[in-house]
Amino acid sequence: MSLSTTARRLFNVSVSHCSLTLSRYTTTAKSSSKAISLTCPSKLYIPRREISYSNVAGPLRSENKVTVNFVNRDGEKITVKGSPGDTLLDVVIDQNLDFDGFGACEGTLACSTCHLIFEEEVYKKLGPVTDEEMDMLDLAYGLTDTSRLGCQICLSKSLDGMTARVPESVADIRQSGDGSA
Numbered sequence: 001m002s003l004s005t006t007a008r009r010l011f012n013v014s015v016s017h018c019s020l021t022l023s024r025y026t027t028t029a030k031s032s033s034k035a036i037s038l039t040c041p042s043k044l045y046i047p048r049r050e051i052s053y054s055n056v057a058g059p060l061r062s063e064n065k066v067t068v069n070f071v072n073r074d075g076e077k078i079t080v081k082g083s084p085g086d087t088l089l090d091v092v093i094d095q096n097l098d099f100d101g102f103g104a105c106e107g108t109l110a111c112s113t114c115h116l117i118f119e120e121e122v123y124k125k126l127g128p129v130t131d132e133e134m135d136m137l138d139l140a141y142g143l144t145d146t147s148r149l150g151c152q153i154c155l156s157k158s159l160d161g162m163t164a165r166v167p168e169s170v171a172d173i174r175q176s177g178d179g180s181a
Helices: 003-011 088-094 131-137
Strands: 019-027 032-039 066-071 077-082 115-118 147-149 162-165
Touching: 066 088, 077 088, 131 147
Parallel strands: 066 162
Antiparallel strands: 019 032, 066 077, 115 147, 115 162
C-alpha cells in the first residue's frame, strides 16, 4: 500500500495537493537513517478522528476480572478481583493484602512464602506442578496434598470464585529465631 493511500485511509484526506518526498536511506559517514517529509498547503484541513473505548481497548470492567477468595491466617475471608493472566502473587500485591512475609522473592521461584492451600476441585484446575515449584514446596510450612505457590498460579476465567487458604505460618529464611533479620 502506498503512503498516499495509507494517509487517505488514516486521516480521511486527499494527498494529491501535497508534495511528498521520500528518501529510503540517507547515508552519511556516521549513520544511516530513514527520512520522510510531507509538505502540504497551509489551508489543508485534517479532521479529527473520534476515538472511544469501543474502538480501542475497552476499560477494565468487572466482567473481565476473576474473583478470588483468600482465607487469611486469622480465618478471615477476603474477596478481591484480579485480571486473567495475573498470578495470585500479583493479586495479593496489587490489592495490597497484608499477608505477613508473603512473596519474599517477588515471584522468582526462590522461596515458598507465597504457599497457598486450595480445595481439591480447584487444585485439579491449576495445571501441572513443575519440578522447580515442587522443590520450593518441599520447604513450605504446613504442606498439604493441595499446596501450590501463588507465584506459579495464573488466573483464568475457569478459576473464578476460587478460594485459596494462606497457611498459619510461613517458612521465611529472612526470619531467624533470635529476632534478627
